[in-house]
Structures are given as structure tokens and as C-alpha cells.
Amino acid sequence: MPYDDDLLCxxxxxxxxxxxxxxxxxxxxxxxxxxxxxxxxPATPDILALTGDTPPASVLRTAAKCPESCCAHFDGDECQLIGRLVAALAPVASARLPCPIRGECRWFWQEGLAACGRCSQLATQDDHADIALREAARPR
Ligand code: SF4
Incomplete structure (x- = not known):
């Protein structure tokens, strides 16, 4: 497990x-x-261009170094977003499948497989998200 400072969002x-x-x-x-x-x-321009007219954030899941205090979801200690997602969404079974960033993922580091059970049903950009998801994703 990496140090807290090295975690990916x-x-x-x-x-x-x-x-x-x-x-x-x-x-x-x-x-x-x-x-x-x-x-x-790496999310290179060539890779992102493969999604054509569809926004890459709708079809590709991407991660980058957690910006911690530069993010509205970070409370100075932890990411509050994944806690709200765990509370708002039912888990899905595919969460146990291998994820290539599990060893360095902030959400997994905080919530374990409960995080993966929610993460497995999300897009970074979801224009059709229901009200419960929109509310959970709203920064406090
Ligand atoms: S599936 Fe789990 S480990 Fe992988 S990105 Fe999502 S929360 Fe992190």
C-alpha cells in the first residue's frame, strides 16, 4: 500500500x-x-481521441494523483465523496474483479471493496445520473 500522498483519485x-x-x-x-x-x-491524446464524438469522461475511467486539499471533496484528511457514494448506492457484484489501480486507489484505501462495489457502476461524466447519485456527488 502506498503512502497516503501517492494515492490516485x-x-x-x-x-x-x-x-x-x-x-x-x-x-x-x-x-x-x-x-x-x-x-x-497513460491517457494520451491519441487514446482519448478513440472515443470519437463521445466525451472521454463518459466512456473511459481515468485516475490521477489525488489533489487532496485542492479538491472540494477532501476534508483535510480523507475524500468525502466515496463515503457518500457508499451510503447512496447499492454495491454491484463485479466489484471483486481485478482493478489495475487497486493498490494505489484512494477510494479503496479508505473504504475497501465497498468502494469498488460503487465505483464499478460509475462514469466520471454521467449526463443521465439519477437524483441520488447527483446529490452524493455534490461537493459539500
Ligand atoms: S474499483 Fe476499487 S480500486 Fe479500482 S478504482 Fe474503483 S474504488 Fe479504486
Missing amino acids: PGAPPWTEGAVVFGVVSRVAGRLQVDWLETKT
Whole structure:
């Protein structure tokens, strides 16, 4: 497990400096589902261009160094966003599948597999998110 300072935020947008792609989002039976890559890969302009007219943040899951106090979700000690997501969403079973950033993920570091059970059903940009998800994602 890395030091706290080295953790990655799995909600970082694709254009964040140093971002890596670690999953691909699809919609299955009306629900979002994340399929993990075997290894994380740099979110280069060429990779992001593969999504065509679809915003990369809608279909690619990307992570970057957690900005801690520069993020509205960070309370000085932990990310509050994942706690709200765990409370608001039911887990999905695919959460146990290998995720290539699990060893350095802030959400996993804080919440363990409970985080993965929610993360596995999210897109970084979800224009169709329901009210419960929008409320959980709202910075306090
Ligand atoms: S919360 Fe779990 S599934 Fe999501 S990025 Fe972190 S380790 Fe991977």
C-alpha cells in the first residue's frame, strides 16, 4: 500500500495532468458497468481521441494523483465523496474483479471493496445520473 500522498483519485477527469486510463464504461441493461483494463495506461491524446464524438469522461475511467486539499471533496484528511457514494448506492457484484489501480486507489484505501462495489457502476461524466447519485456527488 502506498503512502497516503501517492494515492490516485479514480474520479479524475481524463485531461488531468498525468492521468491514466484504467477502465471502460458501457451500458448494460440500462445500467453503467465498468470493465477494467489489465494494466493502467497513460491517457494520451491519441487514446482519448478513440472515443470519437463521445466525451472521454463518459466512456473511459481515468485516475490521477489525488489533489487532496485542492479538491472540494477532501476534508483535510480523507475524500468525502466515496463515503457518500457508499451510503447512496447499492454495491454491484463485479466489484471483486481485478482493478489495475487497486493498490494505489484512494477510494479503496479508505473504504475497501465497498468502494469498488460503487465505483464499478460509475462514469466520471454521467449526463443521465439519477437524483441520488447527483446529490452524493455534490461537493459539500
Ligand atoms: S474504488 Fe476499487 S474499483 Fe474503483 S478504482 Fe479504486 S480500486 Fe479500482
